[in-house]
Amino acid sequence: MTESTTLPATTKVLPVGDDTSLPHIVIVGGGAGGLELATRLGDRLGRDRWWRKKQARISLIERARTHIWKPLLHEIAAGSMDTAQHEIEYQAQGYWHGFQFRYGEMTGVDRKKQLVYLAATYDEDGREITPVRSFRYDILVIAIGCVGNDFGTPGVTKYAIMLDTPEQAERFNRRMINACVRAYAQEGPIRPGQLDVAIIGAGATGTELAAELHQTARGVVAFGLDKIDPEKDIKITLIEAAPRILPALPEKIAEAVAETLRDLHVDIRTGSPVTEVTAEGVKLANGSFVPSELVVWAAGVKGPDVLAKLDGLEVSKSNQLVVTETLQTTRDPNIFALGDSAYLVPEGATAPIPPRAQAAHQEASHLYTEIQRKLKGEPLRPFHYRDFGSLVSLGHYSTVGSLMGFIIGRSFFIEGLFARLMYRSLYKMHEMALHGPWKVALDTLSRTLTRRTEPVVKLH
Incomplete structure (x- = not known):
């Protein structure tokens, strides 16, 4: 044993x-x-x-x-x-x-x-x-x-947050909100990198988070933190060691997502392995430094x-x-x-x-x-995996919406409203497996109504 x-x-x-x-x-x-x-x-x-x-x-x-x-x-x-x-x-x-x-x-x-x-x-x-x-x-x-795999990179455990659990995700959200409130309340100007976010790993989690953060950070600032200029004071950097973002997905999806993220002024650094994470930011293998006090590690799993x-x-x-x-x-x-x-x-x-x-x-x-x-003592049958494609959600940005490489016999590309509905349907399939159709329908209606009376972003 x-x-x-x-x-x-x-x-x-x-x-x-x-x-x-x-x-x-x-x-x-x-x-x-x-x-x-x-x-x-x-x-x-x-x-x-x-x-x-x-x-x-x-x-x-x-x-x-x-x-x-x-x-x-x-x-x-x-x-x-x-x-x-x-x-x-x-x-x-x-x-x-x-x-x-x-x-x-x-x-x-x-x-x-x-x-x-x-x-x-x-x-x-x-x-x-x-x-x-x-x-x-x-x-x-x-x-x-x-769980997240930091590959032994110095500083990740101390200065970066992984997104393995809801508690870690909520911890990052609180840190982001507190950083905005701190910047608003301080007497001096906002320091370089003080509100910047570095996302290490441009797989599905990293790219989706970059798009969501672009929207919600502006939502937080809109609720009275008018000292902060999102276009000038908040910068999102997406860092990937591979030659392109979304390296596990078809190149056409990666290109479309990259184009949308650049339109959102997300700084994409590909071919840039991280050598260390510090309290002030991220050191890259090419010798450059990305100032950021908010770091998310989404570069691999084990x-x-x-x-x-x-x-x-x-x-x-x-x-x-x-x-x-x-x-x-x-x-x-x-x-x-x-x-x-x-x-x-x-x-x-x-x-x-x-x-x-x-x-x-x-x-x-x-x-x-x-x-x-x-x-029953019967022989077991082998498992056969079917790849139904890959979906990447870019939040509520209607210019691209959600992207999908959907494989049924061969690959084809979709975007916009249909892709967004397909992305949401994956979660509904999970809920259906757990609750059945009636509870899922009632819960969906309840969430829709509740969202009409609450802030569109979390503020605490």
């Missing part, structure tokens, strides 16, 4: 308060894929119905208490989305959909005993909420997503460190769990991985399935049927 699974002798397998004669399916991670899988399995297997009895116990382990769809984090960081209207409480979702929510962070597994270990949790005053504990599983699904300590399970160079075509880990058929935690190179492909929301959604749908087959 690895060091991460060595626990004090007092650690016990806690009872789940349920019929232990039923198979126990444990899902670790409440992101898009994990929560969709827990919800669907809970509805299907986790409760008694008049036409069938409960067939399994479903548990969802998650270190947060609420769920936000990760592709929306850039909107939270920019302040253009009200988190309270979009977050889902795991405890309530489990009650409504037949699964148990277990609050805590996974620290390791014991494959021989089929145990998953959780760290203790504490409140803001340091008081223990839940103790160190463990749960026995029959089937374990790991879906804890990915699997969380805990994945390398799961009792010998195989991991990739990017610290993701290596899985077979059935999404089972290579060294344990009772442990599955999906979403950003899984590393799978499809047959005939040269690269792994990309860490996208559509991949997590497809893998969750696949495991929903395959786990039921496993419980």
